[in-house]
Amino acid sequence: METKFNCRDVQVYYADNHAIKDVNVDILDKTVTAFIGPSGCGKSTFLRSLNRMNDTIPICRVEGDILLDGEDINDAKVDPVQLRAKVGMVFQKPNPFPKSIYDNIAYGPRIHGLARNKAELDEIVEKSLRRGAIWDEVKDRLDAPGTGLSGGQQQRLCIARAVATEPEVLLMDEPCSALDPIATAQVEELIDELKANYSVVIVTHSMQQAARVSQKTAFFHLGNLVEYDDTNEIFTNPRDQRTESYITGRIG
Amino acid sequence: METKFNCRDVQVYYADNHAIKDVNVDILDKTVTAFIGPSGCGKSTFLRSLNRMNDTIPICRVEGDILLDGEDINDAKVDPVQLRAKVGMVFQKPNPFPKSIYDNIAYGPRIHGLARNKAELDEIVEKSLRRGAIWDEVKDRLDAPGTGLSGGQQQRLCIARAVATEPEVLLMDEPCSALDPIATAQVEELIDELKANYSVVIVTHSMQQAARVSQKTAFFHLGNLVEYDDTNEIFTNPRDQRTESYITGRIG
Amino acid sequence: AVAQSRENVQIAGSSTVLPYASIVAEAFGDNTDFPTPVVESGGSSAGLKRFCEGVGENTIDVANASRAIRDKEVEACAANGVTDIMEVRIGYDGIVFASQKDGPAFTAFEPTDIFNALGAKVLVDGEVVDNPYNTWAEFNAELPDVEIAAFIPGTKHGTREVFEEKVLLIGCEETGAMQAMIDGGMSEDDAEDACLDVRTDGKSTDIDGDYTETLARIDANVNGIGVFGLAFYENNTDKLKVATMSGVEPKTETIASGEYPVSRPLFFYVKKAHIGVIPGLKEYAQFFISDELAGPNGPLANYGLVSDPELSATQSMVEGEETM
Amino acid sequence: MTDATVQGGAPAPRGSIHSIDARTAKRNRAEKRFRTYGKIAIGIGLFFLVVLFASIIRSGAPAFTRTVVDVPFTLTQTQYEEAEGTLFKTKAYSDFFIAALDNQLREQGVEAEFDADTIERLLGKVGSTIREYYRANENQLGEEVSFSLATSSRVDGYLTGRVTRESMTDSRFLMAADLDLVDRLVEGEIITSEFNWPFITGADSGVDNPGGAGIGASVVGSFFMMLVVLFLSLPIGVAASIYLEEFAVQNRFTDLIEVNISNLAAVPSIVFGILGLAVFIQFMHLPQSAPLVGGLVLTLMTLPTIIISTRASLKAVPPSIREAALGIGASKMQTVFHHVLPLAMPGILTGTIIGLAQALGETAPLLLIGMVGFVARGYPDGFLQGFVEPNSAMPAQIYTWAARADVAFYDKAWGGIIILLIFLMIMNIVAVVLRRRFERRW
Amino acid sequence: MPVFWLILIVLAIAAAGFVVGRSRALSSAEGDARKLHSLPSFYGNNVVIKAIVPAFLVMIVWLLAQPLVVASSVSGLIPESAIPDNSSRGLVMAEVRRAADGLDAAVASGGMTEDFARNARADFNDVTERLQEAGAIVTSQVTQPVLRAAQRFRVLNATGKTLMSGAVIALSILGALWGIRETKAEFRARNTVETSIRMLLIAAASIAILTTVGIVLSLVFNTVEFFRLYPASDFFFGTTWSPSFSGRGGSSELGVLPLLWGTFYISIVALLVAVPIGLFSAIYLSEYASSRVRSVAKPMLEVLAGIPTIVYGLFALLTVGPLLLSVFGPNGLGWMQAGTAVMTAGLVMGIMLIPFVSSLSDDIINAVPQSMRDGSYGLGATQSETIRQVVLPAALPGIVGAILLASSRAIGETMIVVLGAGAAAKLDLNPFEAMTTVTAKIVSQLTGDADFASPEALVAFALGMTLFVITLGLNVFALYIVRKYREQYE
Numbered sequence A, B: 001m002e003t004k005f006n007c008r009d010v011q012v013y014y015a016d017n018h019a020i021k022d023v024n025v026d027i028l029d030k031t032v033t034a035f036i037g038p039s040g041c042g043k044s045t046f047l048r049s050l051n052r053m054n055d056t057i058p059i060c061r062v063e064g065d066i067l068l069d070g071e072d073i074n075d076a077k078v079d080p081v082q083l084r085a086k087v088g089m090v091f092q093k094p095n096p097f098p099k100s101i102y103d104n105i106a107y108g109p110r111i112h113g114l115a116r117n118k119a120e121l122d123e124i125v126e127k128s129l130r131r132g133a134i135w136d137e138v139k140d141r142l143d144a145p146g147t148g149l150s151g152g153q154q155q156r157l158c159i160a161r162a163v164a165t166e167p168e169v170l171l172m173d174e175p176c177s178a179l180d181p182i183a184t185a186q187v188e189e190l191i192d193e194l195k196a197n198y199s200v201v202i203v204t205h206s207m208q209q210a211a212r213v214s215q216k217t218a219f220f221h222l223g224n225l226v227e228y229d230d231t232n233e234i235f236t237n238p239r240d241q242r243t244e245s246y247i248t249g250r251i252g
Numbered sequence C: 001a002v003a004q005s006r007e008n009v010q011i012a013g014s015s016t017v018l019p020y021a022s023i024v025a026e027a028f029g030d031n032t033d034f035p036t037p038v039v040e041s042g043g044s045s046a047g048l049k050r051f052c053e054g055v056g057e058n059t060i061d062v063a064n065a066s067r068a069i070r071d072k073e074v075e076a077c078a079a080n081g082v083t084d085i086m087e088v089r090i091g092y093d094g095i096v097f098a099s100q101k102d103g104p105a106f107t108a109f110e111p112t113d114i115f116n117a118l119g120a121k122v123l124v125d126g127e128v129v130d131n132p133y134n135t136w137a138e139f140n141a142e143l144p145d146v147e148i149a150a151f152i153p154g155t156k157h158g159t160r161e162v163f164e165e166k167v168l169l170i171g172c173e174e175t176g177a178m179q180a181m182i183d184g185g186m187s188e189d190d191a192e193d194a195c196l197d198v199r200t201d202g203k204s205t206d207i208d209g210d211y212t213e214t215l216a217r218i219d220a221n222v223n224g225i226g227v228f229g230l231a232f233y234e235n236n237t238d239k240l241k242v243a244t245m246s247g248v249e250p251k252t253e254t255i256a257s258g259e260y261p262v263s264r265p266l267f268f269y270v271k272k273a274h275i276g277v278i279p280g281l282k283e284y285a286q287f288f289i290s291d292e293l294a295g296p297n298g299p300l301a302n303y304g305l306v307s308d309p310e311l312s313a314t315q316s317m318v319e320g321e322e323t324m
Numbered sequence D: 001m002t003d004a005t006v007q008g009g010a011p012a013p014r015g016s017i018h019s020i021d022a023r024t025a026k027r028n029r030a031e032k033r034f035r036t037y038g039k040i041a042i043g044i045g046l047f048f049l050v051v052l053f054a055s056i057i058r059s060g061a062p063a064f065t066r067t068v069v070d071v072p073f074t075l076t077q078t079q080y081e082e083a084e085g086t087l088f089k090t091k092a093y094s095d096f097f098i099a100a101l102d103n104q105l106r107e108q109g110v111e112a113e114f115d116a117d118t119i120e121r122l123l124g125k126v127g128s129t130i131r132e133y134y135r136a137n138e139n140q141l142g143e144e145v146s147f148s149l150a151t152s153s154r155v156d157g158y159l160t161g162r163v164t165r166e167s168m169t170d171s172r173f174l175m176a177a178d179l180d181l182v183d184r185l186v187e188g189e190i191i192t193s194e195f196n197w198p199f200i201t202g203a204d205s206g207v208d209n210p211g212g213a214g215i216g217a218s219v220v221g222s223f224f225m226m227l228v229v230l231f232l233s234l235p236i237g238v239a240a241s242i243y244l245e246e247f248a249v250q251n252r253f254t255d256l257i258e259v260n261i262s263n264l265a266a267v268p269s270i271v272f273g274i275l276g277l278a279v280f281i282q283f284m285h286l287p288q289s290a291p292l293v294g295g296l297v298l299t300l301m302t303l304p305t306i307i308i309s310t311r312a313s314l315k316a317v318p319p320s321i322r323e324a325a326l327g328i329g330a331s332k333m334q335t336v337f338h339h340v341l342p343l344a345m346p347g348i349l350t351g352t353i354i355g356l357a358q359a360l361g362e363t364a365p366l367l368l369i370g371m372v373g374f375v376a377r378g379y380p381d382g383f384l385q386g387f388v389e390p391n392s393a394m395p396a397q398i399y400t401w402a403a404r405a406d407v408a409f410y411d412k413a414w415g416g417i418i419i420l421l422i423f424l425m426i427m428n429i430v431a432v433v434l435r436r437r438f439e440r441r442w
Numbered sequence E: 001m002p003v004f005w006l007i008l009i010v011l012a013i014a015a016a017g018f019v020v021g022r023s024r025a026l027s028s029a030e031g032d033a034r035k036l037h038s039l040p041s042f043y044g045n046n047v048v049i050k051a052i053v054p055a056f057l058v059m060i061v062w063l064l065a066q067p068l069v070v071a072s073s074v075s076g077l078i079p080e081s082a083i084p085d086n087s088s089r090g091l092v093m094a095e096v097r098r099a100a101d102g103l104d105a106a107v108a109s110g111g112m113t114e115d116f117a118r119n120a121r122a123d124f125n126d127v128t129e130r131l132q133e134a135g136a137i138v139t140s141q142v143t144q145p146v147l148r149a150a151q152r153f154r155v156l157n158a159t160g161k162t163l164m165s166g167a168v169i170a171l172s173i174l175g176a177l178w179g180i181r182e183t184k185a186e187f188r189a190r191n192t193v194e195t196s197i198r199m200l201l202i203a204a205a206s207i208a209i210l211t212t213v214g215i216v217l218s219l220v221f222n223t224v225e226f227f228r229l230y231p232a233s234d235f236f237f238g239t240t241w242s243p244s245f246s247g248r249g250g251s252s253e254l255g256v257l258p259l260l261w262g263t264f265y266i267s268i269v270a271l272l273v274a275v276p277i278g279l280f281s282a283i284y285l286s287e288y289a290s291s292r293v294r295s296v297a298k299p300m301l302e303v304l305a306g307i308p309t310i311v312y313g314l315f316a317l318l319t320v321g322p323l324l325l326s327v328f329g330p331n332g333l334g335w336m337q338a339g340t341a342v343m344t345a346g347l348v349m350g351i352m353l354i355p356f357v358s359s360l361s362d363d364i365i366n367a368v369p370q371s372m373r374d375g376s377y378g379l380g381a382t383q384s385e386t387i388r389q390v391v392l393p394a395a396l397p398g399i400v401g402a403i404l405l406a407s408s409r410a411i412g413e414t415m416i417v418v419l420g421a422g423a424a425a426k427l428d429l430n431p432f433e434a435m436t437t438v439t440a441k442i443v444s445q446l447t448g449d450a451d452f453a454s455p456e457a458l459v460a461f462a463l464g465m466t467l468f469v470i471t472l473g474l475n476v477f478a479l480y481i482v483r484k485y486r487e488q489y490e
């Protein structure tokens, strides 16, 4: 499996707060990588570094090299827009646009020119909503605002929205936190399906979910990448004591 | 155990959308009640009806009787403010105030006059943050803005904030969705502790959690309260077919 | 606390009289123990209107006007209880034509020239036609061959009336256009009205602001010719050169003697009921028209007011508090 | 797997992130254009600001210097009594001074042709200064006193270059020949230039006395008006907005208020003057020409601006903040005052800045309530009197100066504009600093 | 007792009431604030409100009514014969008031004893003299009836004031006691206080309505008068505006259409300048500019709103006009005849309006939650796409508000139009022609020299009314549009 992301000595600071320390990790293509770790350990922060979303936080500073397909994403030449088109993201807090459900999904395809005409766009929207496991619930109210959905519906809408732009890498920050088991299973299915062509990175608090969907797991603790290995290894045979404590539920 | 909430024929509409249909339920005092059900089934909607948070949504209409300690909360005489001081809430999406962490917690006690002086207030803040299992992470930065916390930290901050006002009933909408297992365990411990004096209603997607913390469970489906019973009963011996399907993971 | 008695004389009205009133008001404050009067501008119309609103401390005491009060206004006044009004003529305002100092030489005008340049309909070869002229030389070879560009007072100005009556109408009669119109079947009144119509094709611009605006327009247009008050012109001789009318140069002397035809009287009106109630009101009126101020050597004349030859009559009228 | 591929379609190869693909390049160009538009827009705004400032400062600078005649002068008791006995007293003082100066110059043997008229033409209105002095210091009668008296505006202009011998050829206010004497007096340092304090501190003067004109009194007038405007329009505006945005139920009546308020913004300011005249002066009997009335009228005019901007910023506060507060038992009032209002503060302050700026520069409504014209009453006797004693306001003062015949007043008008802008900026600084403290993104 | 002191006393009572109310609330709950319905300070504030509001209301009413009552009773003392022919009772009353003020001043300055002032049977010359000595402005000899009336006036006023002070203080104390009595643990003090605040808010909102009513009332009578003198159809449908100076009987044509067209045209040009520049400035400031640039540029742009409009007018006349003329004038493209034109005024007005659009929009755009932008960036949108498609729609209501404000300002502007647009009322499509606006004509007709009872002067009110109604229509339309396209985030 090819390396998709190659991260060397990544540091992230929020003003003085050293949130990510010396992280070195290779994220593989066509693989699902899970980031686990206690709340506040820096998972989201690191995830957001991978598509330079941290650029939008003025006090945030990223150091070290992050190579995508061998190319430094923090290079001055790199256009973050193109990078983010390639590396899509589902945020931890669902953030639908204050637009209709349809427009929420159609937004990405429109700006990337993925549809030649209205019919194609309709198709993309439907397909994405289906993949986000929310089609049935919203098919009758595509014109209703995306903000009037329930928490879990919003989360799935955001997943569908991210999928609609067909990124090569999909970063998902706790995509199933507000979902019931069935919906969770559907999203996991989607992740599995995406894996065939894409690289998926998922942050999760559920060990079971990590174990179910991921091939690789990274365990973060207090800003450090403590351990990164095959998921099997991590869960059955963790090398670091902290990892073990975490997955057995002893440190948080 | 006394009845805390007595709900008769509760209907909730979002404009034309009939989101809650004919719900009859008695929520007991000194008990943890879990609301479960697939995403979009109306759990949050019903929860928000219990402290009249739905008043803030212009298109939302609540019908039927909801009695708290025998008094109709939708009565014109009732002061929703007093109601909400009694019936606290943790929202599904964490929504810290754009103020310091300290002020986030201290706000409730201040407006309810729970502290006589600064020292008492400090004490309340510390105690609440400890109960919210977030004290250690934020004790050094109580002056930092609450919005600069990680997703899980925000969620715990909101729990701490709700606890700080010492409500008689605490409504929690998926309070652990962004928490790691340890933090989840701590929050569950808190719920357990609260149960001794208060009534707690918790919405959750995790059957395990529902089974762990609650004494009573209500299962919602498509706006209907399908089944309401002792948690044991529901999980071991569901009467309705839909309940069974849901807890065994067949419908979502 | 609000129902305090007013101590100062309150004046409002014409912006043409304002400069003179301001000179007097300042001197009145400097030379007497009365507080300096407050002089508001806002036009003769607004001034008289407020004057006629009634008697009492919350109404004004004096209205300045660049024209005589009209009968309808007197009636309106009376309807509000303002009956005894003293009319005080302070002098005359000369109205002059002036152009840019460095511009072409418009130094000698006859009313006919102005009418031919600005009238809406003029007489060409015995026929009344829409004004066809583009340059001054087209109808009077002695005038420069430049584009007509005139800046005349807008219809809100009292000056406009004088301009119409003393220049356009005379010009209309002298060119024979009026007669031609009457011959063409118009009644005399209609013909007079038609004589006063000013062309609207952009050669003539109405100025609704004050003379400063006219000056600015002329500054921006070499060929422009504008209508000013004498005082304004005299203060700006470095930028403007004045035109004679029928061979007479506008000066305080020529205007006072009536040689220079285009001028108008200026007035102020005093509410007699307020005399004795508003401190300093009568003193102000007397001070204004005293020889020291309004006489030919006083500061008002020095500033450009054409002093009234019959000033002493006015003085005794004010002394005796005679009303209209 | 294959099924998924067919369904999802293999991702179109997007290529290197270092080389920008055609579509991205196009979008980036659009982005760049968009950004450039922004820069251009700011640039245009600032450019005009600079142009306006430059021309204001250039035109206004001469107002800040004045030329004075420095001469010792003695007035005897008899002269004093004689002058006080006349009607036009200041003229008499002036004549005494002119005679004395004439004598003095002849004694000094100044080499220029001149007579008393020449000297009169060179001097400004000196009589009132002298009279005021001796009335206050009768003990100085008969003593030699050194006066700094303003020269006429033409001499002023001559020294700043506005007036030349050529430009005075047709003038009867200053003959070209008079300038010889001016030259001599400048050499002899009898005529000197100094900073024009009276302009900053003084009150308006008559149209024939540009040297005596000052903006100070009208600054005070504007100050009192702005106090009224600020302390009425801000609280009322914010209160009205809070009611409309947070409490009022959406119905016909609130729609009516809403439309009404936006409509008031479009009412020409002079109409507020008509209203002010009718209501405050004729009905409520408030004093004429008073800053209090001016302030009230401008308050009505400013309210829509503040209300519209406040409502817009209240609308922009996300509902989740309100829910959070309500959820822990805050009352609606507490929610609004503790959370929503602070977050809306930047917009409120912007509305205040713009509204007050507009009010500060407005003349038309003052026209009808008697603050435009000649209101040379000097300073009020006390703080409370400041609201009710007749006074002018800066824009009104500027407006009247700009209309006066003597170009010297034109300089004063521009000088007044400089003072007004300084006043405006001082007023804004507080608000701008406050606004920055309230700004945050969430 | 001076009103100022009275106010202070009432405030002192209120302050004391606050302390008592607060502590009583606490003691009624045995010192445990939690047992109270509301925060202790609300109980205090409840007392404050009850102590202040009725007392002040009575004081205000009293202050308004007393002069009327006193005046009518004193005025009875003045016999018909004491009123000079040309004068009115009102003016004599002014004299009475002045004399009374003078007596007060004389007493205060020691020129007269209180007894003397009250019982001045002495001759009037003496009184007049003493008054003058005390610096009172006495216009002429004080006459017998005037002096009597003035004395009575003083006495009545003094009694009135004493009564008022007594009533106000008593009411304040009663109010405070009432508030204190109410103070019990279960009393809903917060609700009471908040209801009062709410009343205040409603009162504030109604000021807008009152202003509108006031404007309509102050315009309507003269408007009606105008239409009595001039046919409405000619006014509304006439295409010529040429008032003649009414001195000559007048053959004015007062058609409003050219003015409306000019208003519309100039405003459009101004908005075409201000909206894009303002909006792009706002976008640049809030989304692209560093906070340093923003903190400098934004207040600088705001200064544009504060430059007096006469400066803009002169700028239009002296700078922009000639500049445009050199490009579009006879020596250039030949579209423009003179420097003053719709274009000149519109451009300059646009500049003035930039901050109205830019600053307000900037605040609103800044208030759009960052998560909206993040959502869009995360999909690979460029910043401009995000702004155009996510941020701006979310900020739309506020931006529309800003634009409405700017257009309102454009419609209401005078000076720039007078100096920049020329005064010609024309119906023409060429933006390089001189035109004028309704507002400019309102000012010029109102401040002119015409006969104030003539249609030429009264037309100002009709114009004001017409403009008012038209903008009302436009605002209703705008409200409808905003409601339709509003997007609410979260």
Ligand SMILES: Nc1ncnc2c1ncn2[C@@H]1O[C@H](COP(=O)(O)OP(=O)(O)OP(=O)(O)O)[C@@H](O)[C@H]1O
Pocket: A147, A148, A149, A150, A151, A152, A153, A178, B014, B017, B019, B037, B038, B039, B040, B041, B042, B043, B044, B045, B046, B057, B092
């Ligand atoms: N503000 C709103 N406006 C309109 N419809 C709404 C709104 N909020 C929720 N709904 C609809 O009401 C139904 C119930 O929503 P609710 O939020 O109660 O679901 P839920 O059970 O909490 O789901 P989840 O587990 O996803 O949070 C859904 O169909 C949802 O789309």
Ligand SMILES: Nc1ncnc2c1ncn2[C@@H]1O[C@H](COP(=O)(O)OP(=O)(O)OP(=O)(O)O)[C@@H](O)[C@H]1O
Pocket: A014, A017, A019, A038, A039, A040, A041, A042, A043, A044, A045, A046, A057, A092, B147, B148, B149, B150, B151, B152, B153, B178
């Ligand atoms: N915008 C911010 N400003 C300042 N500090 C931040 C910000 N966002 C996160 N942090 C801090 O950085 C650290 C890492 O946060 P991060 O959001 O990456 O945690 P996380 O692993 O995603 O946690 P969670 O599971 O709770 O979402 C935390 O201490 C957090 O408080």
Ligand SMILES: [Mg+2]
Pocket: A043, A044, A045, A092, A173, B150, B151, B152
């Ligand atoms: Mg996170």
Ligand SMILES: [Mg+2]
Pocket: A150, A151, A152, B043, B044, B045, B092, B173
């Ligand atoms: Mg929910």
